[in-house]
Amino acid sequence: MNNTLVALLAANMGATLTSEFAADICIAAECLDRLAPRENIALIRPEKCGDFVFSRERIADIGEEIRPLHRAHWDETEGHRHGLPFDPDYATFIRYEHAGRYLLFTVRKENRLCGNCAMYLDRSAHTQTLLATEDTLYLLPVARTGRVARCFVGYVENAMRLLGASEIHITVKTVNKTGRFLRMLGYSHVENGLAKILETEKCAAPNPRNPIRS
Secondary structure (H helix, E strand, O other): OOHHHHHHHHHOOOOOOOHHHHHHHHHHHOOOOOOOOHHHHOOOOOEEEOOEEEEEEOHHHHHHHHHHHHHHHHHHHOHHHOOOOOOOOHHHHHHHHHOOOEEEEEEEEOOEEEEEEEEEEEEOOOOOOEEEEEEEEEEOHHHOOOOHHHHHHHHHHHHHHHOOEEEEEOOOOOOOOHHHHHHHOOOOOOOOOOOOOOOOOOOOOOOOOOOOOO
């Protein structure tokens, strides 16, 4: 029995089915714990950096607007995956957003969306502390000026501290200098990630003179 779902329904017996209540039901049905309470997320306020504005926004509200930014990010940094389809699952982003496990931060200039950073929250099974893992971090060239990128990363870090995260993990691609930039901000190079796109062709028959051993 899903005790969390039963308790939620019992506590709200006769209540109006609002969109937020419906989201809570879906989260409880999936057995997802809400890691960042709404009241804590609401404390993250917009900040200005020259002509730019940083803020937390809901991907549920700007899905169509952010898609071209995601496409630009894909085209510029995901060359190793260009044989695969570009097909973001916004429904999943929104579901995790409702669970307080996905937060989207944006950069705007004159209300034009020109950058974003998305963070997943999870509780580490090794330390039982809150861990923030970067999903996307991307700025259009118009926002790669002055201290905008540095200040934006600081804004995201402060938001993660506010929500109780103890560490942030960010991945960087080898096609740009983002790794060097992040090391200047105090991030450490702690691991190397490797990727391989699996081909659809059948594997060649094993060579009997060189058998595979496990």
